Amino acid sequence: MNFRRWIDGWRFILLIVLAVTLLRWCIDSTLDDFEISLNINEPWEDMLQRSNAAIGPIPSGKVWSNKSRSGVCLRFNDPDYGFVTPLARYFTITSKNGRVGAVRLSPQIEPLPLDDALKVVLGLHDQWRKKGWVAAKVLDDPVIADTPEWRAWLRDGTGYAMSFWLAGDRYQLMLDLEPFNRSRHRTDQRYLIFVTLAEPWLPFEYAEHARIKDHSITPVFPSKSDGAPPCQLPPS
Template sequence: MNLLQRMGWRRGVLALAIAALLTLVAIEVLSDDPEIALLIGEPYESMRQRSSASIGPAIPGRSWFSVPKSDARLRFIDPTYGFVTPLARFFTVMFDDEHIHGVRMSPQIEPLLLDDTLKVVLDLQEQWRNAGWVPIRVKDFPSFADTPQWRAQLRDENKGGSAYWRAGDKYQLMLVVSRFEDVKRPTEERYLITLGIHRSRGVQ
């Protein structure tokens, strides 16, 4: 191996080492994000003790909700149907008699452009599909897809889109995407994603 070949080989090794380091840094940053880790139906205090994001206690004997004290991602920890969302700024954990009975959130920290919105939505749907969730009510509410038809529907301020998914006989969720008038960016098309999760209410 001549000098030029050795230099090229060393550059290649260095590039791979840098790429590996950047990947490890990205994983570490992701793992450091505050998160709410929960199951629907579990004691509220179990969620508080497990989660890295701070959230206030439940109110005994009340049906109400709490909000994390910082942006946080949701980690839904069911061993079969689990998934993880991006960081959320709007995030409510609903409880009744000190047990969790639902979540309502927007898995984003600001209104998103359409390409970014579809990326989040399609990633969530792929996680659900891989974990055994199935879309329901598809005749009226088909799952989201990156197609010209879906893009046109979402751009229509009077339409938007909704999809429904079920995890066996345990949970059901609703995913909604709608245009959002962002006063900070009045010339841009921005979108809001809403995700609601609760116990399954039977076959639909």
């Protein structure tokens, strides 16, 4: 008899745990972030009204950041140069005088194997090219490609890749691809991708000298071997 009561008690506790778990899942699904739709230099309130993600008011510290459980994608809403990223778990937006400043995100939910990371990077490249973005500074930081040379460079465990893109004189993009845990001896290496979008912060005379339209002459992998970015992030 006591044994049956003990079993019934554990069943009751298990049902309570399952009910609480289901309730939390339902709440998270309802409140989860989905999409942030914005334009650079637009009023912060315009971004709030257009987005269905849980963005707060203008941040007092000039930087709004978010860590979403299931991810939130960026929809860059410019009519000429717009694009959409995969879901990002980490997302940061700066505010300048009540307007949207720079955006920095990692368009992935978790560190990715090289094959998956390259798919994300090349998918973004395709969108940017179709919308008129042009690769810049390619002699120093060539556009990442799915080639044996690039794969060898990245699988080394210490290789760091960076590329710059320009949308006329209106916007600038920086894409970083780097090992999550830098080691030459890891067999399960994972990679992080970062995208930074802002008004131009790299001087155009510096970017323009290396701009080329014929991507076929772009070097297949970078010449530098250190992981230090050569350029500063956009000012907040």
